[in-house]
Amino acid sequence: MGINTEPHRDFNEPKDVNGFVAQSGKPYLVVCTSPATGHFTPILNIVARLIQKGYQATFIAGDEFQAQVEAIGAECVPIPPMLTAEIIAEREKIPEGIPRLQFDLKALFVGTTPGRWEVLKKTLLKVRKQNPDDEVIILTESFFLGHLPLLQGAPLPEGFTKRPGIVNIHAAPYVIDSIDTAPFGPGLPPDYTEEGRARNKAAKDGSADAVWSDILAYEKEVNASLGIKNDPGAHLLPFEKWMTLPDVTLQLCPKSLEYERCDFHPKVEFVGALPRLPVKAGLTYPSWWDDVTRGDKKIVTVTQGTVVLDYSNLVIPTLDAMAERDDVVTVAVLGAKGASLPAEYKIPSNARVVDYFPYDAILEYTDVFVMNAGYGGFIHGVTNGVPMVLGGGSEDKPEVSARGEYAGVAVNLRTGAASKEQVADGVSKIFADSKYKERVMQIKKDNEELDALSSIEQSIKKFASHWA
16 A cells, blocks of 8 residues: 655645545544444444545445445545355354354454554555644444554554544444343343342353353464553453443444443443435335335335345245235345345245345335344334344344344344244234334434434544644
């Protein structure tokens, strides 16, 4: 990555970047995201709004997202995708649960830290050379990890005498330990009684070595390779460190979507989710779109997400569950351009299938959202005021499902591979009881009142550090 040797612009002169005019006096954003849709998209939406308000940004993102980054007026520094064909093949051989969690932490996260740290150092140097008079902030998300060496005692990048401020966005469930909650993973509900707290502690003590000892040893090895000798977060589990080492972590949801706790971490602020985006002009709608908007049927939308696309887990059971209901149109969003259901599957007459379509466009008309409990999709459901049926079995999805149930906005199927009977029962519960719709509409309203973007901008201004 070369250094720009052109004469430095006047600090007070507005800078035009791809048609977006940057304003002087605003911190320069160095944005860091993991190269996966669920990690990238929330940050892209934040940065797009900030650029419209006059900020400049250089965006480290997966190479498949370069066009999207440049379209909002930011420079893109591309990095390889998180899930290559080789990693996916290896990952699928590993059983779900603790073994797969350990694999993911090593292969997708902790093990990527050195490479991403190198990219961040080069990006910081380039931005500083191009913008020597600007204040700078690193705006990251919890799972990028390339920023952690700056917070753990690694030598500063060449030419720096102090580090930039780091504002972290957390678009995932809150994962910091609490006396009120069980170990993160299986989606167990909180317990605030003395007996429950004792159970929580015993469960954590019993699982600590089995789950974390290997990961912590690997993390220590990675840190040593980066010159980290005195890690201030060495006593923390990885997820906790990722949230508590930055200057601030902004939890991208309203507090009502999380378990209540007596011991929330002081560095975490619940700023709410960004409100739904308007549907882009020029969106191509399916030929059957009038079946959705006509208003004479209930609309059930189902998706398996965008990563693990086994349609037998949730999509096909939902289509089958709704097949005999003449009061329902079921819309399946397959989550990948060009995707299709198996050729041998007979699509029910009341079903409509689309390969890839923006959630916000369809959720506006949806009565029940059946989905795999990916956090991004879950937040889309809330910000559109749609009650959900959640079926998640891997990664953080059991925890997201449990939070949807706890908040009163969803039925939790407690499995990632639901039967049509389970789906039918979940959808029927929401149709029969208005409490789900009323609750999600209340949280939607509360979320909009939080004004997430304003809170994010305030934190950026607070923690921006002038580069000496």
